Amino acid sequence: MISDELKSLFDADDDGLLDTPEKPTRASAADRLERSFVEIADFYREHGRAPSPDTRDIAERKLGARLDGMRADEDKTAKLTHLDEFGLLADPEAPASLEELLEGDDTDLLNDATGLLDTSDLPTRVQRNEPDEIAQRVKSNDFDSFAPLFVQKHAELADGTSTLMTFRGLSQIVEGAFFVLSGIMVFVAGVGAAETSASGRTKQRLRCIFENGTESSMYRQSLSTRLYEEEGYAVVQTKFDSILADDRATGYVYVLRSLSDDPQISSVADLYKIGFSRGTVEKRIAGAEHEPTYLMAPVEIVASYRTYNLKTSALEHLLHRVFSEVRLSVNQVGKDGRVYEPSEWYVVPLPIIDRAIEFIRSGDIVHYEYDADLRTLKPRY
Structure with missing residues (x-):
């Protein structure tokens, strides 16, 4: 029984200060x-x-x-x-060439098939007026021993075995690395021992050789700052089988086989899923039997390909485009009761998938298409 005093107190609470707050609903x-x-x-x-x-x-x-x-x-x-009112979830348009797979090529540098041996065609920006930095550059007395390296690197840019990638950070600055700074190619010929300043910061001197015949002993951090501020580029190799210290792993493209006992799945010969993952494939497929994208069944890893300096998802979309004619059409019911149509399963012999990936590595994939009747890749005419 509430006393009269308490009752009058509650009755006088016009602002609801004594009301029990509603417990917020937990977001799903x-x-x-x-x-x-x-x-x-x-x-x-x-x-x-x-x-x-x-x-x-x-x-x-x-x-x-x-x-x-x-x-x-x-x-x-x-x-x-x-x-999705803006179509953001739609798959990006598949690239038309290997060059379009290369990460960081947002400035269409690779569309210039000629002139890369001319240094005037390298990306340039207005140089800042920094007399202290300019004064640090001196004539390189042994430049003749470095000149062939620049010639070779320009040749690699011309034939596509190397490309220009937006500078990513200090970790790329290692001995033997090439960069483009203010339109001039730079070679890191050496990295000195770590020095500790009075403030306790660690620095390393570099020996930087510039293709105009000069050199500098700027600090590693200074080169990083200049490359960031002037939107410089790292020169990296594009071949899959040549992994350097400054190459960046971007993920895996994988091929899976379904272990489903569903007749509409198990009866289909040469049925494979082509997908990509930024992490390990084993982790990506954990719990496959509960996901419609894996046909609600366990899967077996048939092959996986580590990729470097590439947009792995773009490589995956390119494979999907090549084999779009033989995509499996099947519906799956998820745990939520909704009907899904998995879109990454293809009826194509495994050796053909391997061959398509080899063509992507060489850049020849743009000249081929899949013939579903002959079950092979044939040249485009």
């Missing part, structure tokens, strides 16, 4: 997923483009990586389709 996984996508859509609405996973802006990079993850997950894509 679906709610969190939708809120995450709405943030991406808001970015597009404000900037007129999708967020990039490669920008230096941390906030945008997080949104770009999140969008890539959603595009790669068919379950998430299906759950977010009703919110």
Whole structure:
């Protein structure tokens, strides 16, 4: 029984200060997923483009990586389709050539098939007026021993075995690395021992040889700063079988075989899934029997290909385009009761998939197409 004094106190609480606050409803996984996508859509609405996973802006990079993850997950894509007013979840257009796979080539540098031996065609920016830095450059007395290296590197740029990639950070600056700074190619001929300044910071002197016959002993951090500020480039090799210290692993393209006992799956010969993963393939396929994208059944890894300096998802989309005519058409019911249509399963002999990847490595894939009747890759005419 509430006393009269307490009753009068409650009756006088016009502002509801004594009311028991309502317990907030806990957000579900679906709610969190939708809120995450709405943030991406808001970015597009404000900037007129999708967020990039490669920008230096941390906030945008997080949104770009999140969008890539959603595009790669068919379950998430299906759950977010009703919110995708800008078509952000659609697969990116497949590249028309190997060069378009190379990460960081947002400036169409590789479209210039000629003139790369002329240093005037290298990316240039207006140089800052820094007399201290200019004064540090002196004539290289033994430049003749380095000149052939620059000739070779320009030849590699011309034939596509090397390419220009936007500078990524201090870790790329190692002995033997090449860069383009203000339109001039730079070779890191040596990295000195670590020095500790009075403030406790560690620095390393470099021996930088410039293709104009000069050299500098700038600090490693100074070169990094200049390359960042002037949007410099690293010269990296594009061959899959030549992995250097400054090459960046970008993921895996994998081929899977279904172990399903469903007759509409098990009865199909040469049925393979072609996908990509930024992490290990084993981790990516964990719990495959519970996911529609894996046909609600365990899978077996048939092959996986480590990729470097490439947009792995673009390589995957290129393979999908080559084999689009033989994509499996089948529906799967997910744990949520919804019907899904997995889109990465193809009826094609494994040796042909291997051959297609070899053509991608050589750059010849743009000259071939898959003939479903002959079950082979044939030249485009």
